Structure formats: structure tokens, C-alpha cells
Ligand code: ADP
């Protein structure tokens with residue numbers, strides 16, 4: 001049976017060297033996240049949460065240690081293979097939404113498919129992107145530009161964009177950080193719903209009220 005964890009890391013370290021000073025941002029982290037989990041990474045500001053997320057998201061390489069993403073050892077991959085893994089197996093949601101402002105919601109969601117090596121015909125592209133918008137309840141805003149949407153709606157577009165490639169893992173770094181309480185709860189309900197349907201989710205938050213919506217808490221202290 002194919003039952004590897006989505007994330008497995010052993011003794012992962014990340015040291016930033018800036019001039020004379022070395023900052024040990026992630027220290028000997030060993031972690032397993034199984035398929036179907038919904039976990040919160042908690043911890044004070046500066047404790048290494050974003051650094052850990054960047055390592056998990058293959059946006060940065062560890063100084064030492066091993067990391068398997070969806071069963072594949074990431075440290076041994078070439079740069080181009082790594083960007084393919086990132087595109088196909090991971091979906092990213094950021095605090096600031098990171099949508100293209102002059103582009104419709106639908107086109108924003110299509111973007112990861114354009115970089116997909118399989119290549120999709122225009123029709124298939126549209127169908128999959130609309131389906132992703134439907135999953136976050138925004139099919140009726142497909143033609144709106146980000147400026148015509150509320151913050152919560154923009155974050156839902158960003159979640160749809162993260163889902164469109166059917167990733168093995170959804171990564172979110174403070175996804176409710178720019179949202180009011182009511183909208184944050186709305187976004188957390190969407191994550192809960194996706195998780196109930198099988199999506200594995202790892203999110204960073206420093207707010208205990210938000211972490212409550214997750215099913216597991218991982219606390220970082222000084223790396
Ligand atoms: P958090 O997300 O928990 O607030 P970070 O992962 O952003 O923490 O930062 C952890 C530590 O690493 C901090 O001391 C921070 O100053 C340092 N750090 C983060 N990114 C860099 C970088 N690119 N260069 C040097 N130091 C960094």
C-alpha cells in the first residue's frame with residue numbers, strides 16, 4: 001500500500017549567515033505529517049515558522065537534514081525537477097493574497113495550469129479553474145478583478161488558485177493575517193471543508209483562536 005507521509009523531515013536545520021552573524025532559524029526539526037491532516041504551526045514571531053514553511057514549500061533549501069515530500073527526497077532533486085514538484089504537489093496561500101490585480105479571478109486561478117508541464121487546452125483550463133472557484137464558493141465572481149472583491153473573497157480566489165493543480169499539500173502562511181475576525185472564520189471554514197474532503201493542510205498562525213480550527217498544533221520555539 002502506498003502510505004508514505006506527505007511530509008517527513010529528519011533533523012532539518014536552516015542557518016542564515018548575514019555578515020558575521022549566524023541565525024539558526026530552524027533547529028533540528030523532525031516532523032511527520034500524514035495524508036488528510038490539518039495542522040497549525042504556531043509560535044512567537046521570529047521562532048522560525050516562515051523559514052520552516054519555505055523549506056516545506058521547497059522555496060528554500062535546508063542547511064542540513066533530510067526532507068521527503070510526498071515520498072520523494074527533495075534534497076537530491078535538480079532545480080528544474082524541484083520547481084516541477086513545487087508546481088504539481090504544492091498549493092500556496094499567503095497572508096497578502098498575492099493575486100495579479102489587472103487580471104480576473106478566473107485568470108488568476110488558471111495561472112498555475114499555464115506553468116503545468118502537461119499543458120491544458122483552453123477549454124480544460126477554464127473548466128478546471130471554474131471548478132476550483134466553485135469549491136470556494138466564488139464561481140459567480142469569476143469575471144471580477146481583485147479590486148472588485150473583498151479581502152475574504154480575494155483570499156478565496158487565492159485558495160482556488162492553490163487547489164487548481166490538485167496538490168498533495170496545501171501550505172498557508174498566516175492566511176487570515178490581513179482579515180477581520182468574521183472573515184477569518186469564513187476562511188477557516190473553507191479550509192475545514194477542504195480537509196473533510198481529504199485535502200492535507202499545513203498552516204502557520206500565531207493566533208490560538210485560528211489554530212483551534214485545525215486538528216493538530218505544532219509549536220515552534222526558537223527554531
Ligand atoms: P517567524 O515566521 O516565526 O516570525 P522567521 O522564520 O521569519 O520567523 O524567522 C526566524 C529567524 O530567522 C528570525 O530571527 C529572522 O530574523 C531570521 N531570518 C529569517 N529569514 C532570514 C533571512 N533571509 N536572512 C537572515 N535571517 C533571516
Ligand code: MG
Nearest residue numbers: 046049050051
Ligand atoms: Mg512568519
